[in-house]
Amino acid sequence: MKYFLTFFLSALLFSCSSDNDESIKEVSVKLKFSQNWDGTVIEKSDLENTEFTNKTGSKLSISRLRYLISRISLVNGAGDTTKFDSYKLIDVSKPDSLTYALSKKVSEGSYKLLFTFGFNNDDNKDGEYPDLNSVSWNADSVGGYHYMQLDGKYKDTLGVENSYNFHAVRAYDKEKDSILDTSFGVETGSILLKSNATIEIKMNVAGWFKSPNDWDLNDKSINLMPDFEAQKEISENGKSGVFSLGAISQ
Template structure:
């Protein structure tokens, strides 16, 4: 009888141990980038139409929107970070370019998602990324080199109703007179995502926010030649912190 009891206890403990040692599922994650203007979806089919109204009441179009993100990170509940190699140049003109597969699988679980808009100072090395060089993404040496963070171009209706160009480009701020530079990249903290299977996480950009908060943008004053404008670059960076938000997770 004693032997049967020992055998039963052993089987019970083995069963419990087996339940607790189930393998953790490894899953893949894609990021999907969507764009809107104050909640209205924007795709490349909306290019070249002077129909978007900014907070100053000025109508403007979008003819190009490209931007760079890097240092994508998932942080679990124990503050352990998973840092993903590489970067992503998002181009709204290319619908096949609006997703990004993370470079490694992760364990299912709950994570905080973050990324850097542009390159930080360590990564913003002049001329080293061949694909970005090919994409004409470099910043001229006279503006301290490195790479663009964003190119947003189009036209706006001036005070007389005539179309005028704007080039809303983001780079590291650099004062050509004083040779002072200032970091204008920023980290976007998107919030918590729960990953149970292979997943696609949607990241939203509200384009209108670039012209809105905290610096209400007047395209009649600040429209072209912004890359060499030290103060404008700092204001663009400030506005960008209100641009991105977390969308849904499909899995």
């Protein structure tokens, strides 16, 4: 009986230990960034080759698309936050830049993913990031760094091809000598992490040109960085659903 009791207690402790191991299982998370035009996938091969039509009817091509996200975090169901104090520059012309492995593991469970489009004012400091300086990410006309560079050609009302530079930066009011933080936060719906996972973050590029501000490239196509009102409208369009949660592979 004594030996049976000892065996039983040992088995119970082993079982509890196994349960505890299972309850604190940790997983790795990778982000995958994809781009589309109202559902049509945009890849490197589309740059300068594929024509799109925005909401106001302008036909355009894309020659460059780069954007930055920062302040990535995962928030679990209890409200506990795991922060990843880093940033990521995504460049459609460089497929290797479209994935990003988060630096820390998290316990399995249900999470929301949060990140900031661009840098907020606390992070957006001139010359602070050597790697961004080396790829000309500085926003010299307004200070700090770009949030996005979307460049290409569009056809005007006469069918003549013109350049556009749809650049997102912080908004600078020259008359008042004041800065408005036009970065914005993005929050996904619930994500169940039960093993190592890749989370797709989708950008609908068409969304930058619509809702709530229908964007006519015939009126606003260049010199947008020092344009205070233009930067406010770009931010408003971005907030209205440019980013969404895509597939989750585990």
